[in-house]
Amino acid sequence: MISRIYPGAEGYAFFQGLSLVLFFLVFIGVIYMILTMRKGYIDKMSNMPLDLGDDQSTNHGGHK
Amino acid sequence: MEMEKFRYDNQIVRMFFWATVGWGITAFLIGLHIALELPAPWWNFETSWLTFGRLRPLHTNAAIFAFVGNGIFMGYYYAAQRLLKARNFSDMLGRIHFWGWQGIIVAAALTLPAGITTAKEYAELEWPIDIAIALIWVAWGVNMIGTIIKRREKHMYVAIWFFIATFVTVAMLHIVNSFEVPVSMWKSYSLYAGVQDALVQWWYGHNAVAFFLTTPYLGLMYYYMPKAAQRPVYSYRLSVIHFWALIFLYIWAGPHHLLYTSTPDWAQTLGTVFSIMLIAPSWGGMLNGLLTLRGAWDRVRQDPILKFMVVAVSAYGMSTFEGPMMSLKNYNAISHFTDYTIAHVHVGTLGWNGLLTFAILYWLAPRLWNTKLYSVKLANVHFWLATLGLIFYVIPMYWTGITQALMWKQFTPEGILVYPNFLETVLQLVPMYWTRAFGGTLYLTGSLVMLYNLIKTARAGDPIPDEEMEAPALQPIESVPGEFKHRWIEARPVPFIILALVAVAIGGIVEFVPMFVVKSNIPTISTVTPYSPLELEGRDLYIKEGCVNCHSQMIRPFRSETERYGEYSKAGEYVYDHPFLWGSKRTGPDLHREGVGKLRKPDAWHYNHMENPRSMSPGSIMPVYPWLLERSNDYAHLPKKISVMRTLGVPYPEGYEDQALADLKTQADGIVANLKNAGIETTWDKEIIAMIAYLQKLGTGILPK
Numbered sequence: 001m002i003s004r005i006y007p008g009a010e011g012y013a014f015f016q017g018l019s020l021v022l023f024f025l026v027f028i029g030v031i032y033m034i035l036t037m038r039k040g041y042i043d044k045m046s047n048m049p050l051d052l053g054d055d056q057s058t059n060h061g062g063h064k
Numbered sequence: 065m066e067m068e069k070f071r072y073d074n075q076i077v078r079m080f081f082w083a084t085v086g087w088g089i090t091a092f093l094i095g096l097h098i099a100l101e102l103p104a105p106w107w108n109f110e111t112s113w114l115t116f117g118r119l120r121p122l123h124t125n126a127a128i129f130a131f132v133g134n135g136i137f138m139g140y141y142y143a144a145q146r147l148l149k150a151r152n153f154s155d156m157l158g159r160i161h162f163w164g165w166q167g168i169i170v171a172a173a174l175t176l177p178a179g180i181t182t183a184k185e186y187a188e189l190e191w192p193i194d195i196a197i198a199l200i201w202v203a204w205g206v207n208m209i210g211t212i213i214k215r216r217e218k219h220m221y222v223a224i225w226f227f228i229a230t231f232v233t234v235a236m237l238h239i240v241n242s243f244e245v246p247v248s249m250w251k252s253y254s255l256y257a258g259v260q261d262a263l264v265q266w267w268y269g270h271n272a273v274a275f276f277l278t279t280p281y282l283g284l285m286y287y288y289m290p291k292a293a294q295r296p297v298y299s300y301r302l303s304v305i306h307f308w309a310l311i312f313l314y315i316w317a318g319p320h321h322l323l324y325t326s327t328p329d330w331a332q333t334l335g336t337v338f339s340i341m342l343i344a345p346s347w348g349g350m351l352n353g354l355l356t357l358r359g360a361w362d363r364v365r366q367d368p369i370l371k372f373m374v375v376a377v378s379a380y381g382m383s384t385f386e387g388p389m390m391s392l393k394n395y396n397a398i399s400h401f402t403d404y405t406i407a408h409v410h411v412g413t414l415g416w417n418g419l420l421t422f423a424i425l426y427w428l429a430p431r432l433w434n435t436k437l438y439s440v441k442l443a444n445v446h447f448w449l450a451t452l453g454l455i456f457y458v459i460p461m462y463w464t465g466i467t468q469a470l471m472w473k474q475f476t477p478e479g480i481l482v483y484p485n486f487l488e489t490v491l492q493l494v495p496m497y498w499t500r501a502f503g504g505t506l507y508l509t510g511s512l513v514m515l516y517n518l519i520k521t522a523r524a525g526d527p528i529p530d531e532e533m534e535a536p537a538l539q540p541i542e543s544v545p546g547e548f549k550h551r552w553i554e555a556r557p558v559p560f561i562i563l564a565l566v567a568v569a570i571g572g573i574v575e576f577v578p579m580f581v582v583k584s585n586i587p588t589i590s591t592v593t594p595y596s597p598l599e600l601e602g603r604d605l606y607i608k609e610g611c612v613n614c615h616s617q618m619i620r621p622f623r624s625e626t627e628r629y630g631e632y633s634k635a636g637e638y639v640y641d642h643p644f645l646w647g648s649k650r651t652g653p654d655l656h657r658e659g660v661g662k663l664r665k666p667d668a669w670h671y672n673h674m675e676n677p678r679s680m681s682p683g684s685i686m687p688v689y690p691w692l693l694e695r696s697n698d699y700a701h702l703p704k705k706i707s708v709m710r711t712l713g714v715p716y717p718e719g720y721e722d723q724a725l726a727d728l729k730t731q732a733d734g735i736v737a738n739l740k741n742a743g744i745e746t747t748w749d750k751e752i753i754a755m756i757a758y759l760q761k762l763g764t765g766i767l768p769k
Contacts, residue, residue, distance in 0.1 A: 030550070034550060041551055044219075045219060045222075048217075049286075049296075050291070050294065
C-alpha cells in the first residue's frame with residue numbers, strides 16, 4: 001500500500017511509513033499533553049509577555 | 065522569597081535595531097536596481113559587478129540574512145531577556161555576534177558582485193564565509209542557551225521554543241549544505257553532485273525559508289503581538305501544537321522545489337504530501353496571531369503598529385496557503401520557473417517579514433529611547449506605502465507568471481508551439497516588470513520615511529543602556545513522580561533542545577538515506593562524460609556570472625518543453641555536476657540542450673550574443689557581457705580543480721592534472737579557428753572561449769551534437 005502512495009519507493013517505503021507513524025505518534029502525544037494541561041498553568045503562560053511590567057508605560061502616541 | 069537585581073542589556077538591541085534598518089534599506093535598494101535591469105538591460109551600465117546575475121544573490125542574501133537576520137536578533141535580544149528574566153549570558157558574545165554578523169554581510173557584499181559564489185541559492189557564499197557563519201551562529205546559540213540556563217523564570221514561553229528551533233535547525237542545515245571541497249581561497253566545489261546536490265540544496269533552501277524567515281518570526285509574533293495588543297496570546301494550547309507540528313513537518317517539504325525534475329518520484333511525492341500537511345500548523349499559528357487581537361480590533365484603526373502586524377500575519381497566512389498549493393504537481397507545472405514564484409516569495413518576505421519587522425521597530429523605538437514615537441502620521445504613511453508597494457509588486461508578478469506559463473504551453477490546433485521563440489514570451493512581460501519596479505519604489509520610499517521617523521525618535525529621547533529589574537532566583541526544578549506533561553519539557557531546556565533536534569532531523573534523514581544509498585535513484589548513463597578542462601573552466605565562468613539566476617538546465621517531461629528544448633533531462637546526465645545548476649527561474653530559456661539538435665548554434669553566434677545579445681536576438685533583455693571577450697582567463701588553478709573533482713568522484717585519470725592545460729589549449733584553439741572562419745579574431749585564453757566550450761557541451765551527454 002505504501003508503495004502505491006509513494007510511487008517508485010520500492011525497497012525503502014519502510015522509511016516513509018515509519019516517518020508518518022512517528023509524526024502521528026508525536027502529534028497524538030502533544031494533543032494528549034495539551035488536553036491535560038491545567039487552566040491555571042495555561043493562563044500563566046499566556047500572560048507571560050504581559051506580566052513583565054517593564055515596558056508598558058511608554059506610549060507611542062507620537063509627538064506629531 | 066529573595067529577590068535578585070539585574071539589568072537588561074538594551075545596547076545590543078539598539079545595535080541590531082540600526083543594523084536592521086540600514087540593511088533593510090540596502091536590500092530594498094538592490095532589489096529595485098535589479099528589478100529595473102529586467103525591462104532596461106542597459107541599467108547595469110555595462111559593468112560586470114552590476115549585472116542581474118551577480119546582484120540577484122546579493123539582493124536575496126541582503127533581504128534574508130542582513131535585513132531579516134538582524135531583525136531576528138534585534139527582536140530576540142529584547143524579548144528573550146525579559147521572558148527569561150535574565151541579562152544575556154555574555155555581553156562579549158553578544159558583541160562578537162553583532163560585529164561578526166555584520167562582517168559576514170560585508171563579506172557577502174564584496175564577494176557576490178565579484179562573482180565569488182557557489183551558485184546554490186541562499187547559500188552562495190564561499191567556504192571561508194561559510195565557516196564564519198557557522199562560528200558566529202554558534203556564538204549566538206551559546207549566548208542563548210547560557211541565558212536560558214541562568215534564567216529566573218521556570219518555564220520557557222513559546223517564543224523561546226521558536227528561537228531554540230531556529231538555532232538548532234539552521235546550524236544543521238547550514239553545515240550539511242555547505243560541505244564543499246576548496247580549490248582556492250575563494251573557490252570550492254560542492255561535495256554533492258546533480259540530483260543529490262539538488263535534494264540537499266532544496267532541503268536547505270526551503271528550510272532557510274522555514275527556519276530563518278518563519279520560525280524566528282513566529283517567536284517574535286508570539287511576544288510582540290500580545291505586547292502591542294495588550295492581550296494574552298489567544299490559545300497557548302494551540303501554540304504547543306503549532307510549534308511541534310510545524311517544526312516536524314517543515315523539514316520534509318524541500319523536494320516540492322523539484323517537482324517534475326529528475327529527482328526520483330518518491331522524493332517529489334514526499335515533498336508534496338508534507339507540504340499539504342503544513343497548512344494545518346501554519347494556519348494554526350496565523351489564526352493564533354490574528355485572534356490575539358480579539359477585543360483590540362478598534363485600536364487597529366488608529367495604531368500603525370497593529371496595522372503592520374495584521375497585514376504581516378495575513379501575508380503569512382496567504383503565503384503558507386499558497387506554498388502548499390504550489391506543491392501540487394498540476395499547480396506547480398504552471399508556477400515553477402516563472403515569476404509566479406517571485407510573487408509568492410515577496411508576499412512572504414515583504415509582507416510577513418518586512419511588515420512585522422517594521423511593527424517591531426516602531427514598537428521598540430520609544431522603549432529603547434524612552435520617548436514617544438516622533439510621528440504616528442508618518443508611521444501611517446509608511447504603512448500605506450509599504451502595503452501599496454507590496455500590492456503593486458506582487459500582482460504584476462502573478463500576472464507575469466501566469467502569462468509566461470500559458471505562453472510557454474500554448475499549441476496551435478495542429479500541435480505546433482504558438483510561441484516557439486522564447487523571446488516572444490519575454491517581451492510580453494516588460495510592462496509588468498515596470499509596474500513591479502514602481503511597487504518596489506513605493507516600498508523603498510516607505511522604508512526611507514521610517515528611517516527619518518526613527519532617527520527623529522531616537523534624537524528626541526535618551527538611550528537606556530541598562531534597564532534595572534528584580535526577580536526571584538530560579539528555584540530548583542523538581543520532577544513530580546509520574547508527570548510527563550508539556551510543562552515538564554518547558555522547564556528543561558536541554559531535553560527541549562534535544563527533542564527539537566530529533567523532530568527536525570527525521571525528515572532529512574529519511575529523505576537523504578535512500579537518495580544516497582540506493583543506486584537506482586540515479587541511473588548512470590554510459591555516454592555521459594566528465595567536462596573537459598576548458599568546459600570545466602567555462603562552467604565556472606557560468607557560475608561566476610550568475611547565469612543560473614535566469615537560465616534553468618532542467619527540461620521537464622512536458623510536451624511543451626520537449627517541443628521547445630528537446631529530450632527531457634535525465635538524472636544520470638548530472639552525475640559530474642558539482643554543483644548542480646538546474647536554476648529556479650526562466651527569465652531566459654532553458655539551456656540544457658543548448659549544445660545539441662536544433663538549439664545548437666555556431667561558436668560565432670555565442671561570441672556575438674555575449675558581446676551584445678540584441679545583435680542576435682532583437683529585443684532581448686539579457687545584459688551585455690563585453691568583458692568576457694576582453695578578459696584573459698587565469699588557468700593557474702586548473703590542476704587543483706581537476707584534482708578536487710577527482711576527489712569528488714569525477715573519473716579524471718590519475719596524473720591528468722599535468723595534461724589538462726594542454727588539452728584545454730587544443731580545444732580552445734579549435735574554437736578560435738571556428739571564430740576566425742566567421743571573421744572574428746581572438747585568442748585561446750579569453751574567457752569567452754571557455755564559455756562557448758561549456759555552452760556547446762550542454763546536452764551532449766545523451767544526444768549527438
